[in-house]
Amino acid sequence: MRSPKDFFAPLALGAPEPVREIPFRPSRMIHFFDPSNEKMRTKVPSIAPKVDVLLGNLEDAVSADNKEAARNGLVEVGKANDFGQTQLWTRINSLDSPWVLDDLITLVTEIGDKLDVIMVPKVEGAQDIHYVDRLLAQLEARAGLTKPLLVHAILETASGVANVEDIAGASPRMQGISLGPADLAASRRMKTTRVGGGHPGYLVRTDPTGDDVHEGRTTYQQDLWHYTVARMVDACAMHGILPYYGPFGDIKDVVGCEDQFRNAFLLGCVGTWTLHPVQIDIAKKVFSPAAEDVAWARRVIAAMGDGTGAVMIDGKMQDDATYKQCKVVAELADELAARDPELAAAYDAATVSDSEAMTGE
Ligand SMILES: CC(C)(COP(=O)(O)OP(=O)(O)OC[C@H]1O[C@@H](n2cnc3c(N)ncnc32)[C@H](O)[C@@H]1OP(=O)(O)O)[C@@H](O)C(=O)NCCC(=O)NCCSC(=O)C[C@H](O)C(=O)O
Numbered sequence: 001m002r003s004p005k006d007f008f009a010p011l012a013l014g015a016p017e018p019v020r021e022i023p024f025r026p027s028r029m030i031h032f033f034d035p036s037n038e039k040m041r042t043k044v045p046s047i048a049p050k051v052d053v054l055l056g057n058l059e060d061a062v063s064a065d066n067k068e069a070a071r072n073g074l075v076e077v078g079k080a081n082d083f084g085q086t087q088l089w090t091r092i093n094s095l096d097s098p099w100v101l102d103d104l105i106t107l108v109t110e111i112g113d114k115l116d117v118i119m120v121p122k123v124e125g126a127q128d129i130h131y132v133d134r135l136l137a138q139l140e141a142r143a144g145l146t147k148p149l150l151v152h153a154i155l156e157t158a159s160g161v162a163n164v165e166d167i168a169g170a171s172p173r174m175q176g177i178s179l180g181p182a183d184l185a186a187s188r189r190m191k192t193t194r195v196g197g198g199h200p201g202y203l204v205r206t207d208p209t210g211d212d213v214h215e216g217r218t219t220y221q222q223d224l225w226h227y228t229v230a231r232m233v234d235a236c237a238m239h240g241i242l243p244y245y246g247p248f249g250d251i252k253d254v255v256g257c258e259d260q261f262r263n264a265f266l267l268g269c270v271g272t273w274t275l276h277p278v279q280i281d282i283a284k285k286v287f288s289p290a291a292e293d294v295a296w297a298r299r300v301i302a303a304m305g306d307g308t309g310a311v312m313i314d315g316k317m318q319d320d321a322t323y324k325q326c327k328v329v330a331e332l333a334d335e336l337a338a339r340d341p342e343l344a345a346a347y348d349a350a351t352v353s354d355s356e357a358m359t360g361e
């Protein structure tokens with residue numbers, strides 16, 4: 001454990017100064033593509049402007065035979081494209097794999113200036129982040145990078161969940177954490193066979209009303225991921241980093257996907273992974289606050305003045321705590337609107353019509 005006094009010191013001579021705060025940049029969708037797949041590589045220039053984050057995946061879903069091709073394909077993509085406001089991330093292979101050292105050495109050396117965040121899978125505890133932290137500092141120094149690479153952990157082992165607060169605070173590089181429900185299910189010995197989402201067997205049932213316990217009792221499917229997502233959100237908030245939902249593998253179930261994403265958004269996540277182009281617009285819709293919620297938040301903020309005291313709006317009590325919630329929504333809306341003119345126009349139109357409705361104009 002480093003002394004708090006040394007926490008922000010570079011871990012190698014010549015490495016860039018660590019950031020003091022994680023900059024907020026829109027990251028509603030982290031779009032996964034396989035850089036070993038030539039067809040997907042050719043789609044990068046058309047997909048990049050539609051997503052907040054483009055991620056070249058080197059780990060699971062890339063076959064062992066294609067690991068080198070994926071690494072080289074990502075270098076090619078990084079060198080050939082200007083990503084504008086879209087961030088370029090990668091997911092490296094796991095720290096116990098034979099590929100990860102070459103992943104880090106090659107990517108930082110060849111395209112370290114283009115990469116924003118390195119996603120590390122199967123993080124078990126702070127020690128895994130410390131290893132990556134020092135190695136990155138050495139590689140950054142050697143490559144002459146001036147901006148530190150940030151690190152994102154996937155929460156996908158039972159031990160990672162048990163240590164999530166330590167992981168979130170392990171380094172100033174920690175940008176955020178995503179849920180990895182598929183590996184986490186395996187690590188926990190859960191009896192599901194899916195990538196994220198619910199399960200019809202995980203439910204509660206209303207009490208029996210008479211003698212027949214077998215019929216007429218409503219069931220409600222429960223969210224398998226509620227506990228982990230909530231715990232991850234708290235760990236991230238505590239350390240000033242960003243929480244994300246992860247993958248939803250049933251690509252055809254666009255409705256279930258939207259529900260799962262929204263649960264995560266309401267609980268505090270800022271974004272999610274998208275595995276297929278069809279999920280991009282779902283993530284954009286869910287992780288951008290609704291225009292009517294933004295109009296309401298702006299109304300409460302305006303009515304609350306300095307943010308203290310209590311007022312009634314439409315029969316509902318507002319006070320310091322609702323003011324703070326509204327600030328979260330309104331500030332997120334402003335940050336997203338600064339990048340997205342369509343969203344900016346929708347938020348402004350809703351705010352105008354909300355204030356016209358109030359004044360009866
Ligand atoms: C899942 C896929 C293999 C499906 O691909 P495909 O069979 O080609 O689907 P479609 O025919 O519907 O595709 C239509 C067109 O869209 C292109 N496409 C598909 N996916 C992508 C993408 N991600 N980015 C860009 N373009 C994409 C296809 O090429 C088709 O193009 P065209 O023929 O010109 O019309 C595929 O979607 C895929 O590989 N997705 C990524 C999978 C992935 O990254 N998985 C790993 C993340 S999840 C995970 O690791 C679990 C987690 O760690 C945990 O533990 O929970």
Ligand SMILES: [Mg+2]
Binds near residue numbers: 060121156180182183
């Ligand atoms: Mg995984």
